[in-house]
Amino acid sequence: MYLVLYNSYDTAALWAFRGLKAHGLNPIELVDADSLVCNPYFEHRIKTNQVSTKIKLPDGRQINSETTLGVLNRLQSIPTAQLKASKADNLYALQELTALFVSWLYSLPRPVLNPATPQGLSGEFKHASKWILMANSAGLTTAKYEQDSYDADKAPFRWIGRLVPPETPVKTVFVVYSQVVGKDIPPEVAEGCRRIAELAETPLLGIEFSDSFNDPWTFVGATPFPDLTLGGEALLDELAHALQSKREGHR
Amino acid sequence: MILLCGIPSEPPIALVREEIAKLGLPYVTFNQRMFDDMDLSFNISEGQVKGKLRVGQVIYRLEDFKGVYIRLMNDQLLPELKNEHANSPRRRFCLALHDTLIRWCEVTPARVVNRTSAMASNFSKPYQIQLIQQYGFKVPETLITNNPELVKDFLHKHQRLIYKSISGVRSIVQMLEQKDLNRLDLIRWCPVQFQEYIEGSNVRVHVIGTSVFATAATTTATDYRYPQLSEGSSTELGAYTLTDETIRMCINLTSHLKLEFSGIDLKITPQGEIYCLEVNSSPGFSYYELSTGQPIAKTLAQHLGSGISTQ
Numbered sequence: 001m002y003l004v005l006y007n008s009y010d011t012a013a014l015w016a017f018r019g020l021k022a023h024g025l026n027p028i029e030l031v032d033a034d035s036l037v038c039n040p041y042f043e044h045r046i047k048t049n050q051v052s053t054k055i056k057l058p059d060g061r062q063i064n065s066e067t068t069l070g071v072l073n074r075l076q077s078i079p080t081a082q083l084k085a086s087k088a089d090n091l092y093a094l095q096e097l098t099a100l101f102v103s104w105l106y107s108l109p110r111p112v113l114n115p116a117t118p119q120g121l122s123g124e125f126k127h128a129s130k131w132i133l134m135a136n137s138a139g140l141t142t143a144k145y146e147q148d149s150y151d152a153d154k155a156p157f158r159w160i161g162r163l164v165p166p167e168t169p170v171k172t173v174f175v176v177y178s179q180v181v182g183k184d185i186p187p188e189v190a191e192g193c194r195r196i197a198e199l200a201e202t203p204l205l206g207i208e209f210s211d212s213f214n215d216p217w218t219f220v221g222a223t224p225f226p227d228l229t230l231g232g233e234a235l236l237d238e239l240a241h242a243l244q245s246k247r248e249g250h251r
Numbered sequence: 252m253i254l255l256c257g258i259p260s261e262p263p264i265a266l267v268r269e270e271i272a273k274l275g276l277p278y279v280t281f282n283q284r285m286f287d288d289m290d291l292s293f294n295i296s297e298g299q300v301k302g303k304l305r306v307g308q309v310i311y312r313l314e315d316f317k318g319v320y321i322r323l324m325n326d327q328l329l330p331e332l333k334n335e336h337a338n339s340p341r342r343r344f345c346l347a348l349h350d351t352l353i354r355w356c357e358v359t360p361a362r363v364v365n366r367t368s369a370m371a372s373n374f375s376k377p378y379q380i381q382l383i384q385q386y387g388f389k390v391p392e393t394l395i396t397n398n399p400e401l402v403k404d405f406l407h408k409h410q411r412l413i414y415k416s417i418s419g420v421r422s423i424v425q426m427l428e429q430k431d432l433n434r435l436d437l438i439r440w441c442p443v444q445f446q447e448y449i450e451g452s453n454v455r456v457h458v459i460g461t462s463v464f465a466t467a468a469t470t471t472a473t474d475y476r477y478p479q480l481s482e483g484s485s486t487e488l489g490a491y492t493l494t495d496e497t498i499r500m501c502i503n504l505t506s507h508l509k510l511e512f513s514g515i516d517l518k519i520t521p522q523g524e525i526y527c528l529e530v531n532s533s534p535g536f537s538y539y540e541l542s543t544g545q546p547i548a549k550t551l552a553q554h555l556g557s558g559i560s561t562q
């Protein structure tokens with residue numbers, strides 16, 4: 001079974017689910033975060049050299065790590081509406097559930113786009129300062145980055161890996177397991193994109209570049225949670241291909 | 252030059268500072284409680300990280316720091332901020348100062364003990380034990396569930412179980428007892444982590460680069476760090492000799508977790524099997540050093556003074 005895991009606000013995941021189904025991934029299930037949190041049965045087992053998970057969802061569907069073929073993991077957060085205890089207990093429960101989900105999502109058999117990390121359920125969200133350094137190492141052109149103890153809350157978007165505010169026009173390049181998807185990408189930029197995804201150990205990465213005429217192909221950010229719709233059919237082709245391919249993983 | 256960040260009187264920081272001074276190494280203290288009197292800035296251009304730290308009247312170039320030891324308390328809980336409202340300029344400055352420090356620590360080529368990103372594996376214990384087993388250690392059989400029947404079966408299989416938090420929230424390891432079984436239905440509200448209880452000696456291994464200090468904790472308590480919670484229990488600490496292979500595995504695990512300094516909790520069974528329970532990425536080593544005399548702080552001081560990180 002193929003899985004698309006998502007939060008209910010993620011319309012790009014719904015788009016990808018429909019597209020992957022049309023590409024012949026079968027059987028494929030769309031599973032939202034709410035039903036994972038209020039599930040009636042969760043069994044996550046770890047022993048030396050073996051991890052397994054069984055989940056029974058409220059609607060009767062079952063997720064079994066041993067029969068999972070590939071996962072598009074778009075989970076961003078644990079919904080809190082189901083938590084009905086005191087504020088302190090809810091906070092504790094949220095931390096516990098998040099830690100459990102990180103372990104489960106990391107343990108899923110590959111291919112997984114993307115495996116969980118402690119810094120993000122669907123891949124590591126890096127601060128913009130870290131992406132800049134990584135982009136430099138990958139050979140991409142970047143702007144100068146500056147931060148001081150008086151300006152941190154002037155640029156909250158840095159926390160999600162961006163150097164520019166969300167309303168700034170950008171062009172997005174996708175990397176899916178070293179395959180680069182995007183329009184009219186110069187070869188050296190494509191190579192830099194491949195390299196940064198490799199350095200970030202993130203199989204599905206959206207890399208953003210300035211869309212201004214003056215500084216084309218200047219790196220302005222990267223995310224493990226890109227808007228997939230921007231990649232169109234070409235991205236769906238790569239996602240479908242990646243999910244249907246056997247991958248070497250940690251398991 | 253070395254940068255020490257945290258509360259200077261906190262035992263691990265105090266011990267390291269004392270050893271740095273004995274070694275005659277230059278150092279600067281980023282005292283969180285003096286945040287009003289500091290500021291920090293850095294920039295990244297063409298792959299180079301540069302910046303400045305002001306402490307009082309003195310300005311230091313960030314690129315001159317070759318080692319950083321960082322043990323921060325939550326800056327928003329500093330006593331100096333007690334009477335500040337939630338969004339006061341002073342509180343926001345303190346937050347921004349600490350954020351800038353943490354961001355710089357993530358990108359500087361200096362040896363940082365330890366970077367925040369490397370410490371993250373501790374956030375999820377079952378995630379971390381998946382990493383641990385990749386480096387050759389046995390791990391205790393673990394069940395995380397919200398189903399009481401599975402827990403009863405698991406208990407029947409192993410006879411003795413412990414339970415503890417799944418996340419990095421500090422919790423006291425507890426043995427599953429009859430009184431807990433009576434309230435087992437409560438786990439339906441939130442899954443709980445259960446583990447087989449491993450009989451054997453508790454050994455804490457501190458790894459600093461390629462230096463290793465092993466300490467055995469002899470105790471009858473379930474969690475040797477809290478003997479006062481088990482009636483009639485006490486804990487005695489003593490230096491312990493590991494095999495060369497175990498030393499190699501501990502160094503390898505620390506390096507792969509991108510940690511410069513780790514506190515690895517091992518359980519060594521009477522049959523000689525070695526289980527790894529957890530890796531602490533910000534070990535409060537003073538408890539062990541003060542009980543055994545092992546030169547952990549001195550080794551850490553030398554490590555901080557010896558140059559550029561390989562992580």
